[in-house]
Amino acid sequence: MPEKTVQNLDEVTIRFAGDSGDGMQLTGTQFTNTTAILGNDLSTLPDYPAEIRAPAGTLFGVSGFQIHFGSTEINTPGDQCDVLVAMNAAALKVNLGSLIDGGTIIANTEGFNDKNLKLAGYTSNPLTDGSLDKYRLYAVDITKLTALALQDMNLSSKLVDRSKNFFALGMMYWMYNRPMEPTIEWIKNKFANKPEIKEANLRVLKAGWNYGETTEIFSVRYEVGPAKLPPGRYRNITGNQALAWGLMAAAKKAKLDLFLGSYPITPASDVLHELSLYKNFSVKTFQAEDEIAGITSALGASFGGALGVTTTSGPGVALKTEAIGLAVMVELPLVICNIQRGGPSTGLPTKTEQADLLQALYGRNGEAPVPVIAAATPADCFDAAFEASRIALKYMTPVFCLSDGYLGNGSEPWLIPDFNELPDISPKFRTEKEGFFPYLRDDKTLSRPWAIPGTPGLEHRIGGLEKQHITGNVNYEPQNHDFMVRLRAEKVERIANDIPLAQVEGDASGDVLVVGWGGTYGAIKSAVTRHRQRGNSVSHLHLRWLNPMPKNVGEILYKFKHVVVPELNLGQLIKVLRAKFLVPAVGLNKVQGLPFKAIEIENKIDEILKGK
Amino acid sequence: MSTLVEEILKAAPPASDQKMTAKDFQSDQDVRWCPGCGDYSILAQTQRVMPDVGIPRHQMVFISGIGCSSRFPYYMNTYGFHGIHGRATAIASGLKMARPDLSVWVVTGDGDGLSIGGNHMIHILRRNLDINILLFNNQIYGLTKGQYSPTSEKGKITKSTPYGSLDYPFNPAALALGSSATFVARTLDRDPKHMQYTIKRAAEHKGTSFVEIYQNCNVFNDGAFFQFTEKDTKDDSVVFLEHGKPLVFGKEKDKGIRLNGFSPEVVSLKDGKWSVNDLLVHNEKDTTLSFILADMTYKPGIPRPVGIFLAIDRPVYEEEMARQIAFAKEKRGEGDMVKLLNSGDTWVVQ
Ligand code: SF4
Numbered sequence: 001m002p003e004k005t006v007q008n009l010d011e012v013t014i015r016f017a018g019d020s021g022d023g024m025q026l027t028g029t030q031f032t033n034t035t036a037i038l039g040n041d042l043s044t045l046p047d048y049p050a051e052i053r054a055p056a057g058t059l060f061g062v063s064g065f066q067i068h069f070g071s072t073e074i075n076t077p078g079d080q081c082d083v084l085v086a087m088n089a090a091a092l093k094v095n096l097g098s099l100i101d102g103g104t105i106i107a108n109t110e111g112f113n114d115k116n117l118k119l120a121g122y123t124s125n126p127l128t129d130g131s132l133d134k135y136r137l138y139a140v141d142i143t144k145l146t147a148l149a150l151q152d153m154n155l156s157s158k159l160v161d162r163s164k165n166f167f168a169l170g171m172m173y174w175m176y177n178r179p180m181e182p183t184i185e186w187i188k189n190k191f192a193n194k195p196e197i198k199e200a201n202l203r204v205l206k207a208g209w210n211y212g213e214t215t216e217i218f219s220v221r222y223e224v225g226p227a228k229l230p231p232g233r234y235r236n237i238t239g240n241q242a243l244a245w246g247l248m249a250a251a252k253k254a255k256l257d258l259f260l261g262s263y264p265i266t267p268a269s270d271v272l273h274e275l276s277l278y279k280n281f282s283v284k285t286f287q288a289e290d291e292i293a294g295i296t297s298a299l300g301a302s303f304g305g306a307l308g309v310t311t312t313s314g315p316g317v318a319l320k321t322e323a324i325g326l327a328v329m330v331e332l333p334l335v336i337c338n339i340q341r342g343g344p345s346t347g348l349p350t351k352t353e354q355a356d357l358l359q360a361l362y363g364r365n366g367e368a369p370v371p372v373i374a375a376a377t378p379a380d381c382f383d384a385a386f387e388a389s390r391i392a393l394k395y396m397t398p399v400f401c402l403s404d405g406y407l408g409n410g411s412e413p414w415l416i417p418d419f420n421e422l423p424d425i426s427p428k429f430r431t432e433k434e435g436f437f438p439y440l441r442d443d444k445t446l447s448r449p450w451a452i453p454g455t456p457g458l459e460h461r462i463g464g465l466e467k468q469h470i471t472g473n474v475n476y477e478p479q480n481h482d483f484m485v486r487l488r489a490e491k492v493e494r495i496a497n498d499i500p501l502a503q504v505e506g507d508a509s510g511d512v513l514v515v516g517w518g519g520t521y522g523a524i525k526s527a528v529t530r531h532r533q534r535g536n537s538v539s540h541l542h543l544r545w546l547n548p549m550p551k552n553v554g555e556i557l558y559k560f561k562h563v564v565v566p567e568l569n570l571g572q573l574i575k576v577l578r579a580k581f582l583v584p585a586v587g588l589n590k591v592q593g594l595p596f597k598a599i600e601i602e603n604k605i606d607e608i609l610k611g612k
Numbered sequence: 613m614s615t616l617v618e619e620i621l622k623a624a625p626p627a628s629d630q631k632m633t634a635k636d637f638q639s640d641q642d643v644r645w646c647p648g649c650g651d652y653s654i655l656a657q658t659q660r661v662m663p664d665v666g667i668p669r670h671q672m673v674f675i676s677g678i679g680c681s682s683r684f685p686y687y688m689n690t691y692g693f694h695g696i697h698g699r700a701t702a703i704a705s706g707l708k709m710a711r712p713d714l715s716v717w718v719v720t721g722d723g724d725g726l727s728i729g730g731n732h733m734i735h736i737l738r739r740n741l742d743i744n745i746l747l748f749n750n751q752i753y754g755l756t757k758g759q760y761s762p763t764s765e766k767g768k769i770t771k772s773t774p775y776g777s778l779d780y781p782f783n784p785a786a787l788a789l790g791s792s793a794t795f796v797a798r799t800l801d802r803d804p805k806h807m808q809y810t811i812k813r814a815a816e817h818k819g820t821s822f823v824e825i826y827q828n829c830n831v832f833n834d835g836a837f838f839q840f841t842e843k844d845t846k847d848d849s850v851v852f853l854e855h856g857k858p859l860v861f862g863k864e865k866d867k868g869i870r871l872n873g874f875s876p877e878v879v880s881l882k883d884g885k886w887s888v889n890d891l892l893v894h895n896e897k898d899t900t901l902s903f904i905l906a907d908m909t910y911k912p913g914i915p916r917p918v919g920i921f922l923a924i925d926r927p928v929y930e931e932e933m934a935r936q937i938a939f940a941k942e943k944r945g946e947g948d949m950v951k952l953l954n955s956g957d958t959w960v961v962q
Contacts, residue, residue: 033957036957037959039959039961182957226961229961230961231960231961231962232960232961233954233958233959233960234958234959234960234961235954235956235958235959236957245953248947248949249949252949254616255615255619256615256616257615257617257710259710261706278947278952279937279939279940279941280937280940280941280943280946281949281952282615282937283947284710284937286705286706286709288702288705288735289702289731289732289735290731290732292702292732293699293705293731293732293735296695296699296702296703296706297702297703297705297706297709298706299703299706300703300704300705300706300707300708300710301706301707301709301710303673303693303707304706304707304710304714305615305616306617306710308710322696322697323696330693416953416958417953419949419950419953420950426616427616429616429620431620431623431624452617452620452711453670453671453673453691453707453711453714454617454620454621454624454711454714455620455621456624456625456668456670458670459690459691459692460691460692461639461641461685461686461691461692461693462694463686463692463695464696465694473641474641474686
């Protein structure tokens with residue numbers, strides 16, 4: 001057996017890339033779960049085409065999965081990758097630009113045959129023409145080695161081909177010294193009823209590992225030790241799963257049934273799928289005929305005393321707009337989750353963007369204020385969904401919970417919360433007949449009573465027409481309308497009394513404050529940390545509640561010479577900050593369907609610091 | 613663990629066994645339809661029937677969309693939800709799934725229910741939630757002041773169609789049947805007895821009941837149904853469908869409908885050629901027949917069918933949903949959040 005050296009690394013970024021039919025998302029997810037169990041901190045970025053099975057070998061059919069993991073704190077999926085696993089020529093072509101100079105390429109030689117080279121637009125084979133000399137190139141005939149491992153099984157060539165991602169996975173497990181057991185268990189469960197496929201995948205996975213162990217070509221193995229995370233029990237979780245669980249936790253803590261009215265849409269469908277699993281939690285999921293029925297059924301359920309939720313992405317929100325206005329008017333609790341994607345219109349269904357902020361804040365007819373909260377990381381989707389539910393129930397209002405494709409599909413290790421420590425958020429249904437008026441408000445929160453059908457003596461009617469203060473009767477008087485519009489605005493404003501003050505990461509005053517919201521948290525944090533390590537006066541403010549904002553936001557902004565607002569849109573939060581606080585903030589905007597790289601933000605801060 | 617909803621419903625005092633009257637169902641709101649509007653009759657008949665339906669009013673919810681008909685919930689002293697245009701059926705679906713214990717009613721119109729809300733309509737019907745739908749068909753948009761509707765006859769001159777409408781009208785009963793509805797009926801605003809009977813039957817039906825009510829809009833489409841509702845023409849223009857009975861009509865009860873192949877045709881019972889025994893006998897349980905009957909609707913020379921086209925049983929959506937939940941609980945145990953959070957691959961950092 002050849003001598004292998006072991007090298008220690010603090011962190012590493014690997015990108016798995018291949019055809020959308022090559023199972024790269026699965027390979028990436030398996031690698032991620034195993035890595036999480038080893039105690040590394042990590043962050044992932046699945047990046048796949050909108051087409052389910054784009055033509056094989058084409059550039060637009062390339063599907064990628066990037067994982068950044070380490071023994072240090074990891075905030076982003078990595079600006080560039082250290083290792084690129086390319087299953088074919090197109091995958092190499094599309095992803096080579098994100099590989100660091102001197103990085104490692106593991107290429108499946110069979111994926112570089114004449115046909116593949118042509119489809120990818122190569123005139124000569126990059127594996128042999130010397131064009132990859134600056135990288136460490138490992139050309140492995142994964143397809144053939146997979147076939148060899150399965151040769152006595154008499155499988156169709158299609159089945160054999162489908163297993164080859166496990167060879168790549170096995171090799172990477174060997175190279176980064178990860179155990180195969182979690183994936184072995186997973187394969188055994190997943191294919192319990194398909195013994196042939198189970199056997200094939202297990203064999204190929206092990207063959208990949210053994211290849212690493214025995215072949216001459218790999219001389220180094222890498223060791224990435226566990227990260228120093230706060231103590232406790234952890235699990236790896238994606239944003240969409242965390243969101244679903246956050247909603248379930250909220251319903252339990254509210255002692256209500258959870259009702260989800262939803263319509264399939266990328267990248268939000270996984271929340272519907274996830275919640276559909278938990279019927280034993282009394283979760284009722286309803287795949288409606290369209291987006292509008294999704295939200296209106298949820299509102300109907302809320303009227304009946306359920307925690308009504310609808311989940312969607314931007315185009316779906318556009319369709320739900322009128323119903324959100326109705327929810328504002330009838331003042332019933334409702335949680336609207338928008339897993340944002342690239343827009344406008346159908347846009348980039350599988351890519352991320354945060355261009356729906358203004359839609360959430362203002363996208364309705366009339367003065368229709370809606371509280372808006374945004375999750376910052378995949379695991380944070382749990383807390384954001386819980387918090388959105390709490391506010392919806394307490395203030396009898398629809399609440400927007402914003403996530404995005406990057407958070408929804410991305411994952412990270414999560415310190416599992418103690419469910420019993422989560423607050424009781426159960427509402428108080430009105431039952432006393434005496435003095436009941438449907439729009440007689442609570443003095444403090446201004447929320448109206450929730451009197452559910454079935455309660456004797458409290459029969460009342462609600463609807464989208466303007467209400468008379470207190471009685472809730474239909475009323476068109478000018479003064480009443482003016483009063484009610486202001487009252488609804490005031491109710492939402494008062495939520496500011498109920499949310500934590502904003503916390504600056506870094507110094508409370510200084511040269512540059514980077515203000516972000518939503519899924520840019522990790523990239524901003526990395527950029528700011530690097531600047532602080534360089535001795536620069538840079539701080540980070542990440543807004544969780546976008547409406548209302550914490551009471552101290554203005555105060556914080558004024559303490560910095562410069563305010564930079566990086567957003568994956570053309571400047572939406574910045575408009576609000578400028579209008580609200582009259583600060584000369586500077587934007588950093590990118591709309592490529594991809595998250596920020598930390599370096600992009602780091603450079604922008606440099607630019608500002610130089611100009612000061 | 614029981615939910616808060618279950619707790620407060622359990623704690624609620626029992627409904628009094630005193631029989632309710634129509635008056636108990638009248639709310640304190642002024643009714644604001646145009647004087648003479650057919651909606652008044654529908655409201656009155658509904659309030660009259662409700663005591664017989666036998667459900668306490670606090671367990672009843674009326675849900676509507678937008679349009680003249682959709683003001684209905686404000687006038688019923690029950691729970692009510694005046695929604696947005698076309699969406700009452702979807703709001704009602706969510707409520708019924710969340711609260712199968714409630715008696716849920718949808719009040720809609722030809723524009724609200726068949727145009728902007730057409731999609732939700734066909735889907736609620738195929739799902740078969742136990743909800744009652746009253747569709748007021750006046751063949752016009754009243755609240756927006758007189759544009760043609762999806763049930764307006766072709767060539768209708770209105771403000772939006774000064775040269776006549778080009779659209780062929782929906783036949784609501786056929787649409788409902790085509791959506792696999794389990795209860796489909798048609799009744800008339802100016803036939804209180806028939807309407808009361810029909811509404812009561814709709815209430816009793818387990819599953820989605822679709823009741824089309826011909827309703828006169830005396831302001832924008834006056835007399836649209838007079839041929840079918842007025843004394844001098846009604847008997848010869850309408851055939852009432854009664855379960856188990858032959859289709860006889862006419863002032864003198866001297867005409868009937870027989871099937872010629874699959875086509876209904878009018879025959880005289882006077883000329884000795886045909887007798888009652890030759891006539892088509894109605895059967896509410898026969899889906900094939902229901903399509904033939906509904907299809908008579910716009911046929912020239914054929915009387916307008918009114919009554920219950922179909923009343924069949926099929927599993928009810930919310931009950932099946934509850935069954936799945938019960939099954940999941942039996943199989944996997946009552947959901948435990950602590951267990952779920954800690955399930956699968958986890959690891960401990962010391
Ligand atoms: S416009 Fe027509 S339908 Fe509407 S209330 Fe007046 S008469 Fe009735």
